[in-house]
Amino acid sequence: MKNISPVLVFATLLLLAAGCSPQGSEKTASSNPPQVGVGAKPIPGAELMLDGTRASLDANWEYWEGPRFSSKMPIKWLAVDDPVDGGPAISSNDPAAAGGKYGSADIVTKRKYNDKRVHVEFLIMHEGGNSGVYLQNRYEIQVLDGDKTKHGMGAVINETESPYYAYNGIGKWNAYDIQFRAARFKDGELVEKPMVTVYFNGQKVHSNQKISKVWGGPNSGLDGGNDNGFGITDRPGGLKLQAEGHDVRYRNVWIKEMNFETADTDF
DSSP, X not given: OOOOXXXXXXXXXXXXXXXXXXXXXXXXXXXXXXXXXXXXXXXXXXXXXXXXXXXXXXXXXXXXXOXXXXXXXXXXXXXXXXXXXXXXXXXXXXXXXXXXXXXXXXXXXXXXXXXXXXXXEEEEOSTTOEEEEEETTTEEEEEETTOOSTTSTTXXXXXSOOOGGGOOOTTSOEEEEEEEEOOEEETTEEEEXXXXXXXXXXXXXXXEEEOOOOOSOTTTSTTTTSGGGTOOOOOOXXXXXXXXXXXXXXXXXXXXXXXOSSSOOOO
8 A cells, every 4th residue: 555645644534524524414414314203304205195284185186985985075184284383284083983994084185196206294283193194095004092903003004013113102193104016917816915114203113014905894995805905916905094083194295106016125
């Protein structure tokens, strides 16, 4: 190795120090905001589907008219105040879903998807509050206060344990950041199961988790009544938010259509 001039070393260190100054760090942070967790801004190419206002609800969402559907347009989910930050939010407390009648007043995006990146923020107002985030209107990431089982908060329902440790609790905003790969078919036969990676409040809680079926029966979502939920089809589906008669509030829901060529949703 050749000898290096001390002057050159000193000059190099000065340049590195300048590049790591607080001013430089602030510039980097502002140009590269966090992409997961509460408050995450839409990534390039993503579409903001729900900003908490009635206008965004009406523009981008509709009821899922499954076998138990009993509400009617316009959507009865309510535009309410954000109790934390003072902005707008949408409450899932549709009267048609009183008593936990899931499938009676669920809302789904008008746009349908296969593979996608999703960001959803939710706030549970009261103990035991219940809703759900459904990928492709089939596969539920649970929203349920107080439940730490495979049917509980943050679980890929009935497929994984609940990552309850990541939950911020009642009256606070929570965020799911999700990458989802739809099931793959060849000659009409299922050859690759759907797969999902999930961050919960910035913590990676599920990585490349395969999903075996649509749980909950025909009232739960597309294909729920096909072969006890195992009869998955290749029909695209929207992002669905579940009404179960509870005041669960939503805001900052954005989606980017993706195409995962290989079975890998990690990010």
